[in-house]
Structures are given as C-alpha cells and as structure tokens.
Amino acid sequence: MNAAHTSPTRRRWLQQAGALAALPLTGAMAQGGGAWPNRPITYIVPYAPGGGTDTVARILGHHMGETLGQPIVVVNKPGAGGNIGAAAIAQAAPDGYTIGGGSIASHAINGSLYANMPYHMVNDFSPITIAGTMPNLLIVHADTPWQTVADLVRAGRGASSKLSYASAGNGTSQHLCMELFKLQAGVEAVHVPYKGAGPALQAVMAGETLCSFENLAVAAPQLASGRIRALAITSARRLGAWPSVPTVAESGFPGFEVTSWQALFAPARLPAPLLARLNDAAVSALRLPGTRERFATLGMDVTPMTPQESQSFQRAEVEKWAKVIKAARLTIT
Numbered sequence: 422m423n424a425a426h427t428s429p430t431r432r433r434w435l436q437q438a439g440a441l442a443a444l445p446l447t448g449a450m451a452q453g454g455g456a457w458p459n460r461p462i463t464y465i466v467p468y469a470p471g472g473g474t475d476t477v478a479r480i481l482g483h484h485m486g487e488t489l490g491q492p493i494v495v496v497n498k499p500g501a502g503g504n505i506g507a508a509a510i511a512q513a514a515p516d517g518y519t520i521g522g523g524s525i526a527s528h529a530i531n532g533s534l535y536a537n538m539p540y541h542m543v544n545d546f547s548p549i550t551i552a553g554t555m556p557n558l559l560i561v562h563a564d565t566p567w568q569t570v571a572d573l574v575r576a577g578r579g580a581s582s583k584l585s586y587a588s589a590g591n592g593t594s595q596h597l598c599m600e601l602f603k604l605q606a607g608v609e610a611v612h613v614p615y616k617g618a619g620p621a622l623q624a625v626m627a628g629e630t631l632c633s634f635e636n637l638a639v640a641a642p643q644l645a646s647g648r649i650r651a652l653a654i655t656s657a658r659r660l661g662a663w664p665s666v667p668t669v670a671e672s673g674f675p676g677f678e679v680t681s682w683q684a685l686f687a688p689a690r691l692p693a694p695l696l697a698r699l700n701d702a703a704v705s706a707l708r709l710p711g712t713r714e715r716f717a718t719l720g721m722d723v724t725p726m727t728p729q730e731s732q733s734f735q736r737a738e739v740e741k742w743a744k745v746i747k748a749a750r751l752t753i754t
Contacts, residue, residue, distance in 0.1 A: 457517050457695060458491040465513075465521035467506025469499040472617070473638070473719060474522040477552055477683045480715050484706035489698070493520075502592045502753075503527030504539055511545035515688040517695040520549065523684045525594045529738035533746040534592045536754045542739055547691040548731035550703045553721035554680040556656035557598050557634040558641065559669065560649045562625055565632075570653050570672035573632065577608030584610035587621040587630040591753055594681035595621065597742055598634035598655060600749045605674050625649055636681060638720035655679040682738075683721070684731060700728055 464482045468474045475497060482493035498506035507527040513519035523546070532542040540546075559570065567573045577584040588596035591614050603610060613630050615621040618639045624630045626648040633640075634655065641663075643649055653669045654660060657678050669677040685703050687696065704725040706712055716723050726734065746752075 457698075458489055460518065461492045461494050462486070462489070462517070463513075463519045464493050464495045465506050465510050465519065466495055466497045467499065467503035467510075467522065467527050468497070468524075469617075470497050473555070473636070473681075473721075474503075474524050474683055476719060477716075478522045480712055481552065481685065481703055481706050484709060484712065485699075485702040488702040488705055502531055502535070502590060504531055504535065507531075508539035510686055511540040511688055513688045515547070515691040517687070517691065517699065520685060520687045520699065523686045525681045525738060525742075526592050528684060528686070528735060530592050530594075530597055530742045530746070532739065533743040534751055534753055536752055543732070543736060545689050546686040547689055547696055548728050548735060549685040549687055549696065549699045550707070550728070551724050551726045551731045551734050552683045552685055552703070552707060553716050553719075553723050554682045555719065555721045556637050556654050556660075556680050557595060558637055558651045558666070559602075559632065559634055559653045559655070560622075560625055560640050560651055561632045562628045562630075563648050563650050564628065565650075567632075567652065568650075570667075570669060570674075573652060574606045574608055574673075577603075577606070577610055579609075582609040584608065584632065585613050585630045586610045587613050587615055587624040587633040587635075589618040589621050589636075590614045590616060593618075594679065595634050595636070597745055598679045600751065601679065601745045602634070602669070602674075602677070604745065604748055605677060622649075634679075636720065638718075641720060682724075684735070696728055 464478050466475045466478045478495045482495050486493040498509050503524060503526050506521065507523060510519065510521035528542050532538050561567050567576060586599050596612065615624060618636055621633055622635055622639055622643060625633050626643065644651055651666050653672050654666050655669055655678060659666065659668060687699060707723050707725040713723050
C-alpha cells in the first residue's frame with residue numbers, strides 16, 4: 422500500500438509511531454546538536470585534590486573517557502564538607518556533560534548534619550554507580566595501655582573519661598563512626614576535628630588525641646611505625662592483610678559495621694539512555710584489573726552497581742546515619 426492510498430487513521434498512527442521512535446535520539450541531541458557525547462565531560466570533585474574522591478575521579482575519568490570517546494575533565498570544588506561541589510553537580514543541566522564524585526559524607530551524612538543544605542542528597546541526583554567501599558580502623562596512640570576494644574571502652578565510661586578522638590572533619594565517616602561507637606558502647610569522648618585525614622592521623626601519632634576511627638588506606642601504612650596501634654576494624658569480616666585485627670562486631674558489638682564509600686552521580690532527571698551509557702562506562706572501568714589494583718592500594722573494594730542498586734544503597738545509608746545523628750544530637754549551622 423503506497424502513501425497515496427493510506428487511510429487518514431493509518432497515516433496518523435504512522436506519524437505518531439515515528440515521533441515516538443525519534444524521542445531517544447532527540448533527547449540525546451538536544452543539548453549538543455549531535456550524538457552524545459560530542460564534547461568533553463566535566464567531572465566535579467567536591468573535595469580537594471589528593472583525597473580519595475579525587476583519586477577515584479582520575480582513575481574512572483581516564484578510562485570512561487576512552488570508552489565514551491571524549492575527554493573527561495576533573496574539576497575540584499572543595500568546601501563545606503563537600504556541599505559546595507555536590508551542589509554544583511545537582512544544579513548542572515541533566516545533559517550528560519556534568520557528572521561528579523560523591524562520598525558517604527556528601528551524599529549520606531550531610532543532609533542530616535547541616536542545618537542548611539543547598540541540595541537534597543537523594544532527590545537532586547541520578548546515581549550512576551557506587552564505585553568502592555572502605556572500612557575504618559580503630560586506632561590508638563601507641564603509648565596508651567589499651568590493647569583491645571574492651572580496654573578502650575572501660576577507659577571511656579563514666580564521668581572520669583578523658584578520651585579525645587580525632588577526625589578528618591565534621592560529618593566525615595571518621596566522625597560519625599566514632600559517634601555510632603559512643604552510642605553503642607556508652608562511652609564519652611571529646612571530638613577534635615582536623616582539616617583532613619592526614620592531620621587527624623598525625624594528631625593520634627603525636628598523642629594530641631588518643632584515638633580515632635581512621636580510613637584503612639590512611640592508617641594502615643603507619644601501623645608499622647610503632648606510633649599507633651590498631652584495636653579493631655569496622656568491616657563485617659577480618660581482612661586477610663591483617664588477620665590479627667578483630668572486627669568491632671566480634672569485639673563485643675554485634676552488628677557494628679561501617680564502610681565509607683565513593684560513588685559517581687549525575688544531576689537528577691538525566692535521560693535514561695545517557696544514564697545507562699555512563700553506568701556502562703563506569704562499570705567497565707571498575708572491572709579492569711588495573712582499576713582493582715589501584716583501588717586496593719587505597720584500601721578499597723571495587724563495588725560496581727546499577728543505578729537502581731546504587732540508589733537503594735544510598736537511601737539505606739541516608740536512613741542509617743540520620744538515626745545516628747539524631748541520637749547523638751549533632752548539628753552544624
């Protein structure tokens with residue numbers, strides 16, 4: 422049947438079908454005038470260069486750029502515990518040309534901790550993937566008499582407690598990890614925030630503070646120095662590299678498990694085809710042997726997830742830390 426003999430009803434149906442078929446292509450071309458991506462992609466890191474989120478960005482950005490055929494440019498926008506950079510991701514156009522890193526702080530903790538937030542941790546983002554997870558080590562200054570978690574708990578109970586603990590800053594996984602431990606163990610300890618994980622670790626090593634829950638990648642290399650001692654690890658199981666270090670859970674606190682994490686996000690309402698391609702590129706990068714090796718040097722386990730799995734993971738983390746923050750009565754104005 423040729424067009425001249427097609428009925429009006431059939432012509433309308435064909436026109437509608439053609440319009441629907443063109444929608445994905447139109448959505449991908451709307452911002453760039455061609456197939457996506459046809460120009461560089463910006464990867465915002467909400468923290469300073471050299472940290473975990475920055476390192477993950479540079480590893481993933483390199484391989485994702487090769488897969489997508491366009492360079493991925495890493496831009497650091499630190500400040501306010503990650504809020505400044507995360508807000509920049511949330512406020513960008515959902516066109517696939519702006520993505521960004523996120524952490525347990527910027528995307529699970531800050532919304533409950535800060536009185537005024539420039540973004541919603543869940544609603545303002547399209548999760549691309551959770552990239553990796555990392556446990557913390559409970560460390561103490563080597564000159565303390567504490568050899569076990571039970572020793573530390575006894576020292577921190579009661580009005581006579583003189584415990585102080587260091588963290589990489591308000592709202593970091595180190596900070597909230599100790600607050601969760603304080604709630605479960607019934608101990609008292611004064612929080613001393615520092616400007617980063619490095620200074621916090623140095624404070625424990627120098628005896629300025631007595632203990633800390635520190636990221637594995639930061640603390641582990643210093644165990645051999647003899648200036649700090651590891652009492653426990655916050656993972657669900659002992660790690661093969663340190664089989665003598667027990668978990669917090671097996672040290673008298675069943676169910677205690679804390680892992681900091683790194684993730685990749687895009688602005689909310691990113692078209693599904695672009696989100697799928699970004700996820701494919703990120704997951705492919707994470708599955709490379711070289712990526713796994715680099716992550717291992719950071720003390721991280723690679724955890725590639727679908728966008729749906731990533732969002733479920735994030736929502737569970739938001740709920741978990743909201744309860745801790747409320748119970749500990751923490752807030753930052």
